[in-house]
Amino acid sequence: MFREILRKSATYSVAIVVSRIIGFAMLPIYTRYLSPADYGVMELLDVTVNVIGLLAGSRLGQALFYFYFAAEGEEARRTCISTTLLATVLVATGLALAALPAAGALSSLVFGSAQYAFFLRLTLVTFACSLVLESGFCWMRMMGRSGQYVRAALANLAISVCLGVVLLAGFGMGLKGLLLAGLVASAGVAAYVLWSALAANGVRLDRSLLLRIFLYSLPLGVSGLSVFVIHYGDRIFLRSQVPLSQIGIYSLAYKLGMAISFLHAPFSLHWMARVSAVVRSPDGHRIYVKALTYLTVVLTSAAVFLTMFARPVVFLLTTPAFHGAAALAPWIGLAYLFRSLGAHLQGAFTAEGKPNAELRANGLGGIVCLIAYATLIPLFKLWGAVAATLIGFLVILVYSYWEAQRLRYYRFEYRRLLQTAGIAVAFVSCFHLLRPSGVLAELATGVLAMVLYSCAIIFGVFEREERVAGVAAARSALKNFHAAVPVGEVAA
Numbered sequence: 001m002f003r004e005i006l007r008k009s010a011t012y013s014v015a016i017v018v019s020r021i022i023g024f025a026m027l028p029i030y031t032r033y034l035s036p037a038d039y040g041v042m043e044l045l046d047v048t049v050n051v052i053g054l055l056a057g058s059r060l061g062q063a064l065f066y067f068y069f070a071a072e073g074e075e076a077r078r079t080c081i082s083t084t085l086l087a088t089v090l091v092a093t094g095l096a097l098a099a100l101p102a103a104g105a106l107s108s109l110v111f112g113s114a115q116y117a118f119f120l121r122l123t124l125v126t127f128a129c130s131l132v133l134e135s136g137f138c139w140m141r142m143m144g145r146s147g148q149y150v151r152a153a154l155a156n157l158a159i160s161v162c163l164g165v166v167l168l169a170g171f172g173m174g175l176k177g178l179l180l181a182g183l184v185a186s187a188g189v190a191a192y193v194l195w196s197a198l199a200a201n202g203v204r205l206d207r208s209l210l211l212r213i214f215l216y217s218l219p220l221g222v223s224g225l226s227v228f229v230i231h232y233g234d235r236i237f238l239r240s241q242v243p244l245s246q247i248g249i250y251s252l253a254y255k256l257g258m259a260i261s262f263l264h265a266p267f268s269l270h271w272m273a274r275v276s277a278v279v280r281s282p283d284g285h286r287i288y289v290k291a292l293t294y295l296t297v298v299l300t301s302a303a304v305f306l307t308m309f310a311r312p313v314v315f316l317l318t319t320p321a322f323h324g325a326a327a328l329a330p331w332i333g334l335a336y337l338f339r340s341l342g343a344h345l346q347g348a349f350t351a352e353g354k355p356n357a358e359l360r361a362n363g364l365g366g367i368v369c370l371i372a373y374a375t376l377i378p379l380f381k382l383w384g385a386v387a388a389t390l391i392g393f394l395v396i397l398v399y400s401y402w403e404a405q406r407l408r409y410y411r412f413e414y415r416r417l418l419q420t421a422g423i424a425v426a427f428v429s430c431f432h433l434l435r436p437s438g439v440l441a442e443l444a445t446g447v448l449a450m451v452l453y454s455c456a457i458i459f460g461v462f463e464r465e466e467r468v469a470g471v472a473a474a475r476s477a478l479k480n481f482h483a484a485v486p487v488g489e490v491a492a
Contacts, residue, residue: 009266011266012267020259027318034174036322039247042178062217064135067213078201085197089194103118122176122183126182129186148196149269152189160182160186163185164177223363226362229369230365249322250328253332254328260299260340264340289410289411292413293412300420303337308449310329314329332386335389338390341397346400376388423457
């Protein structure tokens, strides 16, 4: 089972890894042609459209993970897929049509001026296309079509980046060029994914199922809005406290810190689509428990890596105007470590068909985080935003653990979890005490520290049988990663 999870995760990771590599590679270009203020505008655009999307039903596609497996018979399952996709098309169309007349008022509300109305129109229409694309991706994940998922994701990335560079650097269109490129990419790939899904399942619309899908996704949308408050709500509070250039620096630090979340994403893409089947299998308890242990080790190691290399990466890839992001990024990474572990525990809610439990956990974290934003940001500015994010995700993690244990009790490997945390804290503390001042010397120290840290984790946390099995599984996953896209697809 773990080898299958790792193999699928490796396939999904192709899109994630390529996206991150290109993102880092494009930093010198973007920071050359875009100012910190442009980054701040992009962040506020993201905040606006994501709030609208969550309220409009952007998590409709995730209803597939419950209703598809609850349906009886192949025809009923095909109807479930088609109905969910058509529901998303309806929502996306309504959102795109509403964007045209409402953009001016939204621009005045968000930016204090109507001059960004065109940017908002582009972003809202792009987001509408992405809703359809996301539902199609949910279908691919559920059916085990990891190769098709990767091809579609990479096509979206390639079109967006290539066209964006041409419009940004070649035609000097600035932020407008990047937004236009994103619209073209999302619309094109969404059309392909929708056609592929409907061609495989037919065009069927079950009105009673449509209503149940909307009702099921409603608490998921509100739950997502609560997490969104933690993700992006700080920008709203920061907007009145710091200039756009500071929001741009915070945005860059956030992108670096979210590397933890991106590392978790390939695993989550497969796990959350299949967690119901895993939990109900004869060996489900052991798999769920060990999955948390292994995930904690991997993500904690990534957080340690980010702490040791954030400053050299920022200093080497960006201009001095962005160097302040280096100090913030590791703490944001720690926050997303909490977020990823909490999301994994919430897999129990999906398995039990309890979307309201996710709403309670994320809602509580969102409320606590909002209070922290209002209290800490006026006092500590960017650092107050970081602290509030940490608090919000920690609350979600703790409450998700408690709620999940109430639904189904698991005997987690607490000793190994504490060992992992202790080793990480010890190495990070020593690194900060010994870190040299030069960038190259800091890189060398970080490499040595990571080698020693890896040895401490491998021989201090894992048993011999796990090390042997891990090497075999890693070789298999590496072969799958090198192939990029497998020729055959594993049935769901």
